Amino acid sequence: MHYPMRGCMLVVMDAHATPEDIQAVCTVIEDMGLQANTMPGPTRTAIGITGNKGAIAEAARLKLMPGVRDVIRVTAPYKLVSREYREADTIIEINGVQIGGPSLVVMAGPCSVEGRKQLLTTAEAVKAAGATILRGGAFKPRTSPYSFQGMGEDGLKLLAEARELTGMPVITEVMDTEQVDLVAEYADILQLGARNMQNFALLKRVGRTRRPVMLKRGLSSTVKDWLLSAEYIMAEGNQAVILCERGIRTFDDHSRGTFDLSVVPVLRELTHLPIIVDPSHATGRWQSILPMARAGIASGADGLMIEVHPNPAEAWSDGEQSLLPERFVELMEQVERIADAMDRPIQGRTKAATV
Incomplete structure (x- = not known):
């Protein structure tokens, strides 16, 4: 205990x-x-x-x-999470992919799993461009109860099939304690979304699994709130925690959220945990994703989470913030230049990568 x-x-x-x-x-x-x-x-x-x-x-x-x-x-209110507690950066390895090491990782895929063809087409495209982890939602927390809520276990099965075909580990969201065992059966990384950042029962439950957990920052949460939520997971014995900045709610409305990249160097001082940034959810506009992805890598993040869809105009969720595969290739090419300048190669990326 x-x-x-x-x-x-x-x-x-x-x-x-x-x-x-x-x-x-x-x-x-x-x-x-x-x-x-x-x-x-x-x-x-x-x-x-x-x-x-x-x-x-x-x-x-x-x-x-x-x-x-x-x-x-250890004087910080969060103990296991703090840089005081652990001097070296935490590196999480999943099937040969490292999160938090000297190289960068890119997670990419559709917001929602909509069907076999849509998922496999996207998975093959993002892998060819250099992504090493496949994202896709099987369970979707939506603001409106009438919006598409996800395919559930059928979506999880398709993600597992995509993993078998591409070799990419899979990350997908778990929304409540009752889903944890089911999602952990199929996924390599459990994602806790912004709305669940302080769902303490869920934090404790995923902490008792041995699956890595990516914890997204809450919409109106301070850094202290966020790190204490990560502490809940680690206090239950799960040391494989990844932090994800996905935009916070402020007074402005020019984008979906305010992409708080200033938090990345602050986190570097406070915690040893890996840091991923998500410009797709932060901005809510495909036009803003590329420049914010460049900025995210320049800020010192350990990687990106990007939404990609073969036909965003017909996406069942968040099409307006999803990149076409060819635009994702452009993003990877530009991000690579930033990464090279920082001596942090992108895992899975080769100079000749194309879709």
């Missing part, structure tokens, strides 16, 4: 600590009835202590052990 992290502690090992020193500290922590989470970093190894209800009475004992440089209390 995982308890609130009111007294979260971090054991910082000396740079010259031996594997035996590290194991001895882990053994003592486990003898206390707590969990030891070893986190090798570029300059140090740290051991996070989780499972405590409050302050750790035997912290002084740990300080005296061989190889221990310090025992510190």
Whole structure:
């Protein structure tokens, strides 16, 4: 069982600590009835202590052990999520695709799965252009109860088929606790949408799965709100969390939302988690997606989520913010130039990539 992290502690090992020193500290922590989470970093190894209800009475004992440089209390309100807790960036690997590493990842596909031909056509096109993760909604949270709500399990089956044909991992949204097991059966990454960012029962439930979770920022949420929601997931034992900026609600209405790219460098300081940006949902206009995708990569994000549809004019949801496949190729070509300037290659992208 995982308890609130009111007294979260971090054991910082000396740079010259031996594997035996590290194991001895882990053994003592486990003898206390707590969990030891070893986190090798570029300059140090740290051991996070989780499972405590409050302050750790035997912290002084740990300080005296061989190889221990310090025992510190994590002061941020979010503990496991914080850069204090983990120095090195988290890298999540799914079937050979890395999220959060030195290279960039592009997730692309239709807003909604509408049928086999539509999905497979889009999947083949985005893969040819250099995308490495396929997105597509089987369950759709819609503002209007009369709008298309998704194909449900039939849509999940089509996503699984597309994965088999293209080799791309699949990300799709889960909307409530009852859907988690079903969606996890088919998807490689579980997406929690903006409307569910503070659905605490759902956060805890996906935290008990071992599927990576992408958590979108709520429409009116602060950074602190967002990171505490990620903490809910991690506190349940799921360390594979991805953050996604998708635009927030402000007083202006020139676009669907305000694309808060200033949050990316702030997150870099506060958390070790990977950061994806979604210019499709942020702007709501296909004309704005390309320049905002360029800006998203320049801001330091670890990747993009882009909506692509073979015929946006007839899309069942969000056609106005979906790119035609040929426009997606143009986006990838331009984004690649930004990525090259930052020495961050795009996974799956080759110079000759075409649809």
